[in-house]
Amino acid sequence: MMLMPTVQLKSALAAMLGDELATLVIERESPERLKDAFQGQNRPLALVSFDVDRIKDFVFTSVKPMEIRGASEMVRELTDEESLTDESCSIYKLLGNFGLSKDNVIFAGGGNGLLIVPADKAEKIVREIELRFARRTKVGSCTAVWQKFYPHELLLGPDGGECQSKALPKGIGVIPALSGGSTIPFGKIVQLLGDRLQEAKREKIVRGNFPISGILKRCTSCGILPAWKEYRVGEEIDWLCEACYEKRLRGRKEIRSDEKELPEAKSINDIAGETAREGRAYIGVIYADVNRMGKMLSEMERIEQYHIFSETVTKVMEETKKDVVRELSLAGRYQSPVVGGDDVLLVLPANEVLQAVMTLSEGIENGFKQEGEKIGGDLAEKLKKLRIGVGFVIVPQHFPLRFAVQYAEELMRKAKELGYSQEESCIDFMVIKDASLLNSDIESLRRELYFKRWPKYGATIKLTKKPYSFGDFGDLLTDLGEIKTQIPQSQLFSVRSFLENDRPEVARMNIVYQYLRSEDWKDFLGSKYPSEPKNKWIDFFLEEDPKHPRNFSTRYLDLLEIYDFKEVSSEEVQTEDKD
Structure with missing residues (x-):
């Protein structure tokens, strides 16, 4: 641009x-x-x-x-x-x-x-x-x-x-x-x-969709408007409304002319590819947006500053998205639908999501700094201060894409809320392994599932630390990679049951017992906390708020949530306990 x-x-x-x-x-x-x-x-x-x-x-x-x-x-x-x-x-x-x-x-x-x-x-x-x-x-x-x-x-x-x-x-x-x-x-x-x-x-008057008589076919694509025309590919026949027919013609025209460097996927199957987990395939949806973009634009003094700033942001977002596709070799395995403004939306294989999020976040921040240095002046400082919010969701292949995008956008907004207070790029995420839709918004769901209280003991556990700053999310992925190569999976999920079911003191005792009988955990935590005070390693599993005693939180379940989608070589994965 x-x-x-x-x-x-x-x-x-x-x-x-x-x-x-x-x-x-x-x-x-x-x-x-x-x-x-x-x-x-x-x-x-x-x-x-x-x-x-x-x-x-x-x-x-x-x-x-x-x-x-x-x-x-x-x-x-x-x-x-x-x-x-x-x-x-x-x-x-x-x-x-x-x-x-x-x-x-x-x-x-x-x-x-x-x-x-x-x-x-x-x-x-x-x-x-x-x-x-x-x-x-x-x-x-x-x-x-x-x-x-x-x-x-x-x-x-x-x-x-x-x-x-x-x-x-x-x-x-x-x-x-x-x-x-x-x-x-x-x-x-x-x-x-x-x-x-x-x-x-x-x-504006929003155009409604009138009920369709039982004698009329519904569009097999949107399921809303009456079918208008037959669309045939081989022996497969779809009856499409006029709007979906035009969209499909345009989509097929783009695919046929996709001789460009980064062609998009033709189908969800192309995206899901080899991401089978537990006998099913998954896809990921990443949604990214710039923090306080409207406020920054409202402060632009001159017409040309307004243009240069807005076009530069769009350019960085678009080019970084393409860099992610190139670096992860996603050509033919992704889609990037338009969602408005300078927002970035990527639909891609689930096993590429974690690396894509890191590459996208880092690339956008670096892109703003580099473009700022080229432009100079006041705009350079404004560009260097820009941060982003990223939300991603991993869902089964047949999960309705529209709702996956909606969840990713809601997670992005949660990440931006944290980013406003910390002046950092932040990330929020969720993995859905059931193909059914959520019956509540994400905030309500988290309050229901992740907040445990024991009024009798005056104790609470928050079973998540989402959303994360960009740096903290990188640390989470680093720990996850090391755990996959050092800790047998059977030991991981027994610790999760302690956190989900026991009050904090009991959970801590059970975790200590697990630690004492496991050479794998001793090696991993010993290398992670080599010079920390005795038993500091327990914070890896359950951390007490120093300002609010008996209020605990853990990122351990966040780590396990994305466990299946962190790529390490099969030779590195630890599957057996050490003698």
Whole structure:
């Protein structure tokens, strides 16, 4: 993704305002002079903001990977600079039709974007964005809004103005003036336009699905809309609704043209591959997002800073995702559906998830630092401070992908909550071995399963330490790798039963007994705590909170939860007790 230098932005502004006004907008040094220079001219600008509605519902309506791939490509097409066919919904194709160019794009990607255009063209551009996406996708929708600005208002904030979209009548939600003469960050103006976009989305009537008569076939892919057309591959016949039919055609077109370096999987079977565990195959879903991205963008002073920062973040996230695919040789064994914004979603073999999470987290942080060094200035410091939240879930192969993504997103949010308090990249995870859906949210489930109380003894055990900072999760994986090579599996699960069933003091005594009779545990813990105080090793299994006596926690069950999916060579795995 190309970064837009100031000269290109100035070129776009000059085409709309003339050289003098464009220079004053870029330099931001004299808003009053800019206001005076504009007097008598009637060439206002407009900011156009757009976003695909309910993007995850659109992408994951079908359970079939082919349709998910096709839906993702339709969303990508909206902001694809190379998609210039007549039927394309690309904003770049649309801008060309209005005599504009990519220089008018402040940012675009993941189904949303921000444009700066002549105000007299804004209403038609908004209408065309919405109509083209609806026509291309059959059931998808995109909301677009615009706000008129005179050049000085890009520095001082709008005095009031006009907004027109399909969802909002003219004049609704006018953005008030924000300051009395001093400049405000361009990001604040965009933030207010974003509020207007959300208002427009709420005002939209959500299209419902009417009950289908018993004499009509349902679509065999989404199971919601009536079947429209037969789709045949060999002897297999699917009856698809119009939307799923178009998604499948697009997905198959992408697969047939997948001569690129990193082709995606054609089916869930391609992803699951050889990840059979306990007679079943598993897949992993990783969801990653940048912490406080909205806050950072709202603090951007200048238009070009806003563009460079947002495009750099998207570039780092996308390129790091590709690096993970290359490093783990995942070509043909993964999918990366679009989920909006700069979020990264990866569906991949379960036995690759742990390494992928580490590679992705480390690569993104390093990418921000490296790009910051190239850019320099204030943006460099902001990029270096960026951290991410990562959630991942491992599920059986036939688990509904839409719900797996939902769980991974919820885990990502839990990781971000910890990241906000610690200013670190953080990770949360869950392994589901039953193909049925959870009957409660993850937080409620953890309270029910992982918090044990013994009121009579004034003691508690928290059977998890999730979520983890990036460093702590790396330590967990290191310990797991060593345990798999040094401790027989039979000894691991007896310790788990102590933690799950006994009150803390009894659990500790049973663990000490297990330790004293096991040379394997003695060797492992002796090397891990070589110079620690006597019995410090017990904290590996059950740690008491120094600030709250008789409140214990353990990460041991977290370690066992991902035990099956940590890759070590079969020769290294310890299977027998030492004599």
